Amino acid sequence: MPVHLPPPDPATLHPIPGVRLGTTAAGIRKADRKDLTVMLLDPCASVAGVFTRNRCAAAPVQLCRQHLAHSAAVRALLVNTGTANAGTGETGLANALRTCEALAQRVGIAAEAVLPFSTGVILEPLPVDRVVAGLDAAIADAQPDHWFDAAQAIMTTDTVPKAFSSSATIDGAAVHATGICKGAGMIHPNMATMLGFLATDACIAPALLPTLVRELADASFHRITVDGDTSTNDSFVLIATHRAHHTPIDSLHSPAGQALWGLLLPVAQRLAQAIVRDGEGATKYITVQVDGGRNAAECKQVAQAIARSPLVKTAFFASDPNLGRILCAVGNGGIEDLDAATVDVYLDDVHVVQHGGRHPAYREQDGQRVMKQSEITVRVDLHRGGASETVWTTDLSHDYVSINADYRS
């Protein structure tokens, strides 16, 4: 059961002029399940992406990097679920390229203009023939208003499709952004097993796009963790179709750049948070905020140490205010010169730890009250500087073990 994550209403998802999406059931791993998606882009569109830092990156990730580096323009994205095409060596690369070629040929573009994406089981071959056999149906299905269908077709252990839109006015022009993503386990994005696609019709200088996608990922997908495992296939792609009627934006620091950030960030963050809310076995949605660090990096380290701790996560599952586990995780955050005597910990409004020890006024029943909630904020104040960072995570439940012990079988 996802935590406060209703499925999106398809009517709330803006089409993005210049982007068409088509899906089909290609039978890649399971029959009668949409598992193949094509996204077709107009020639003027610009694309940038960030990809997993796992050193065993999947074949499609390697090919995306190559195509983005060498291709003049990306014209299509091809996404399959069922198999990750990771741990597949040279054959995996050749297979991914064959699917790009097949799509390219059908829509009259170059193979390098196609970005391939796979998600599913690692170490199993991509069934190229089934992917290719599904392409005609997916292409025939391509429409600007098929975001909801695409969000469904990229799901694996997800229980809810994830899609959000937002709108803004930039230089008097109406601008839109719509994004979809998938992911529920193996989530510890460094660049998550998440795939995220965010499109906007804003006019963005192509040179700004790589910076923008990196900063968006840092402020969204890089702030989530479910189980601490960074997948081989994580990819987040930003598509700008430049169809809105405003002057191209070449800096995030201009008023128009700020408006663009305000347009895109909420979609990226809600997509990332949706992955956590639908995290495998999640019964709680936890926000971990670390304040008072010397820099953002050390705040994030501590936040991640808390968010990754199995003991903290099982305590949240049990609604047990065994809050010493949070303090223990703070101590494991890798700040070598941390003075434990300056650490404060809050559970929502309850001050639990003061000066590194139990707050004198802390009462177990207050901790218990907050722990029973399905949404909880843990706030740590390190009192050693002005920096802050926030990470979103889940609890660790029996269902996480069941899902991952059963997945594949």
Place this chain on the structure above:
Amino acid sequence: MPVHLPPPDPATLHPIPGVRLGTTAAGIRKADRKDLTVMLLDPCASVAGVFTRNRCAAAPVQLCRQHLAHSAAVRALLVNTGTANAGTGETGLANALRTCEALAQRVGIAAEAVLPFSTGVILEPLPVDRVVAGLDAAIADAQPDHWFDAAQAIMTTDTVPKAFSSSATIDGAAVHATGICKGAGMIHPNMATMLGFLATDACIAPALLPTLVRELADASFHRITVDGDTSTNDSFVLIATHRAHHTPIDSLHSPAGQALWGLLLPVAQRLAQAIVRDGEGATKYITVQVDGGRNAAECKQVAQAIARSPLVKTAFFASDPNLGRILCAVGNGGIEDLDAATVDVYLDDVHVVQHGGRHPAYREQDGQRVMKQSEITVRVDLHRGGASETVWTTDLSHDYVSINADYRS
């Protein structure tokens, strides 16, 4: 149910001349349960220890460090279970010191000659009065042959007491070593919630002791992980009583030094492995060996990435050869310039991954056969150097979640 870990036969545990152990039920957290242990050392004994690198180290750990730095000789160790006296601030330090003073006064030594150890729930005060009230009974119980009782009295979520002995002949003299430890969860030693005590009657130059305890910990407790959480209270202490009739050993590189290492290492390793075998919810005992690294550090990083991965651990629990998860973990091991195409993975004798991809001859039924065993070795060959490292870990089961959702409640 621990994995192949019968309780020790008390008759196999050698007394160590110069060490007496006494236990009692002091009612620290639960009634009618042995929870207080004293270890009384002869004046000639030497002691060295390694302690948690968690920056929120417990009060007793802080006091141990102080006493080891300033005291001429350690004469007694005091261990309680039930509460960790961690996250207790200045009061915690004062409480730990009060218990040292009370023991010191009763046996006629200085307070700084006492090393205190606590294990249990974090963020709760040490009930000093109950500890002090139990001291007379524990001291009266002190005998050289009470190692088994002490191993029982230091347990928390452990299901089996952990104690081992070994013997050697050094320079013609019979020498003995006996060790005990506790720990089952919050185990990721970076010194584990482990406490380990190893005593020998070997004659060891005091200057060698700190090096020896560090090298022993590196070769044993630092190679285990259950859940990836480093506790606030991890401590491993080596006691040498110098009663054996041989020349003092001042180097590990001499023949006598090698014999000493051969005496102590098996006890330290079996203690560390016993913690894994009794790991919370463990149904399997996994050895992760990484070969072919440029140096031991990168081998250990990769081994730990595999051993910590919840997805790898749940696959072991399910006996599901979802072995791509192992390859994914290798890629998350932090080796920035790792070439995935050189990675080989073996499951016992089964060659699963070759050159970064599925081995052509690999058959699912072979992987399945190994995965069903209760003891499994994962071997990774990085093919980039001559270094190797080994880490021991468990699977991640429903019982881990149950134990940690219920502990304390």
